[in-house]
Every structure is written in C-alpha cells, then in structure tokens.
Amino acid sequence: MDGMDTRNQRVPERGAGPRGDGDPNLDWLLARVARGDHGAFEQVYDRLAGPVYGLIRKVVRDPAQSEEVAQEVLLEVWRNASRFDSAKGGATTWVMMIAHRRAIDRVRSANAEAQRDQKSAIAEAASSLDEVAEAVEANLDRERVRRCLNSLTDLQRESITLAYYGGYTYRQVAGLLNMALGTIKTRIRDGLIRMRDCLGVGA
C-alpha cells in the first residue's frame, strides 16, 4: 500500500465493536498518516476534531485557549502518528489521551491554577451532567454516557467529572470535596469500572 494515495482507495468499513475501542477504519487511517499521507490526515481531522475540541473546551473552558490547544493536539497527531500502536489500544483513545493530557497541562499551569476557585469548580462539575445531556448533537452515545454516569453514586460521579472534565488531580478532588485521599482514589476506580461495565467497553 505504500506510496498509494488514500483518495484512490476504499477505506475499510468501520468495525462493529464498541466505540472508542478499536476502530479499524481509524487505525488504518492513522497508519496512512504515519507515512505522511495528508489525505488520510484530513479524514482523521474530520473524524476527531469535534471530540478533541469538545474535550479540550470542556477542560480548558476558554474558547481561544481551547482552540490553541486543539490545534497543538491535532498537529501532534500528525507528527507522532508513527508512534501509535494499534496493538496497545484504539486510535480514538490514543488521540483523546493526548488531548486530555494537553488540556490538563494547560489548566494545571501555575497561572491557571491561581485563577481557579473552588466554588466554580464544584458548580462546574455539577453542571457537567446537564451539559452532557443538552450537548450540541444529541446522539445515542451521549445518551448512553449520561445514563451510565447517572447510575453511579454521587461521590463516584463527582470525583470522576471533577478529575476528568475539571482536570483536577485526585488529591485536589479530595480537597474540593473534603474527603480522604484514599476514599477519592477508590471512588474514581470503582466508578470508572462501573462506567466501563455499563457502557460495555471491551477490556
């Protein structure tokens, strides 16, 4: 396949597996990107720019900064596509991990930390559910995630949304919720495992 242009090739059909875990179509596209195929990168962009931007926006909040971080992340996908290894995980997860790390790098920088106040953090976490519910493109995936988040205990849900969407460390989450460190660590793990089983994500 080397040297051939993506535009002249049929992209393999998407697999039937759970979303975000092993999308052979996207894996294939990333392998093309790793060989410098700009056409494939365009398709990767069209598939993942929405999720990447949405996640970063959720964590970083400020639109201009979010756009900047999203650009950085998507360019990193281009630059480091050869480092993606489908044997170790799905392409969507690989990209979203980069996006999340870059987003929290941004909010955990010294300046950003100083600006964050605790009340708004908790209010933000509380509104996460609503936002998930009323997000731009209501779809089945979103509905499933909302339903599964609702199946958690309040403490599990709050810990997970503060950590993932809020970009806080579990230590900070413990401080915000005034709970013991070990409790938060356990709730995050239990809650995520419950989410995983609820969503039917293959492990």
Next chain:
Amino acid sequence: MKLLWRDPHGPSGAYALDALENSERERFEQHLQRCESCRQEVRGLHDTATQLALAVARVPPPQLRGLVLEAAARTGQNLPVTDHRTGLQPRHARDQRRAGAPRLARVPRLLGVAATAAVAAVAVVLGFTAAAIQHRLDRAQAQEQAIVAVLNAPDARIVVNPVSGGGTATVVFSRASHKMIFTTAGLPPLAASKVYELWVLEPHAARPAGLLPAPSKGRTAPLLAAGLGPGDSAAVTVEPAGGTSQPTHKPIVAIPLTG
C-alpha cells in the same frame, strides 16, 4: 503515599483520568510494567474515559481545519519511539517539554492569518515586543528595519520546525522581497569550540548566512538573509568556532522556503 504503596492497583482509575501527581504516576507506571492485569484494567478504563470525551464533542471553530491542515503541510513527522520499559506510548508532550523544547501552539496558529494581523504575534513569537521593534526603528538601524520590513511584508509566512537534538527553528520569509528572518529557541548549548551556522541551501549550492548569536533566555536574536530564490531552504549546521564557508556537517534542521 502509604495507601498507594499498600494498594498498588488502587490508582488505576486516577491514572486513566490523568489525575495522579507526577511522582505517583511514575511509580504506578513502574508497577504497570510488572502487572499484566493492571495494564488490561488501565486499557479498559482509558477506553471508558474516551467515552466521557466523546460525550462532550462539539463542533470546532470553522477556521481550525485550515489552520491544522496547513500546519501539518509544513511540519515534519517524528520517527516511531516505543518505551520498551513500560510498553506504553511515551508521554510526548511532557518528554518534549522536559527536553526544553518550546510549545508550538502559538506559531502554527498564525498560518493563513492575514499578514498584518500576524505581525504583532510573530514579533511575540520571535521574542521581542512591538515596543522593542519601535525602539529599534527609532535607532534607525538598517538591519533591524529590514527585519521589520520582512515581518510586515504582505506575503510574510512563518514556519516552525523541530531541530534534531532539541529546540525549534523559526523562519519568517517573504518571497516577494526574497528575504527571511531566522531565529531559534531551546537549542542545546554548544562547547566554546563550536557554533551554530545558518545556511541558505540553494538547489546546487550552500551559502553561509551567518552564525547564530548567543541565546538570550533560550532564544537567538533574529538573523536576516536576503537574495532568496525559488527552491531555497534555510538550514543550520554545527561548525567549528568562527564558522566555515561550506557546511561540514549534516544540517540539524532544514526548512524549505516554499508556499
């Protein structure tokens, strides 16, 4: 910490959400090397986190597509690296930052933006302020006026490339005026017996374009090169102190001046 030590599996959830602090993350990654079942659990939890991410997808700003694709068209790709110790993908962002490379975010953002709007930001990228430019203008130094002229050229383009060995090189060039400005950030320091030398690589020849000045806060002051033609590239090599008339080593960075 004691809890973590007694219950080595405990942090998998916080790890999957990037919610461990650095020391704990490193410790847990060490544990992962030895624990296949933990790796499996983490993989499943990472996929779960991905679902949380997909649930908040939103339409990106329309200009992002062009900016990203154009930046990719100008950006080289990295070779595969696998961390055999952990069997995990390396944390590129942190690794790069630890090595002293600056963030690329602001620069590609300028691509495709109207040149006038970009100038102020370009100046920031290059490490001097508008006031400093004005000050230099006031001093009426021809060299610096020429630099400002390139920044102000309606067709000014900016390209940032990583430098092998660390750091980045930034070129602002104007095809219409056949000139470019070259600057770097975060290059590793050299022994006193060596210098970084800038070249204009023409299709069949290399033309010396000056020695990079000593960096200030990691950045080198801009160098100006004139008389550029189609197909030329800007390149840097490491040469003996004083520089050479022809490159004696392979370039550590080469940026084609196209587009």
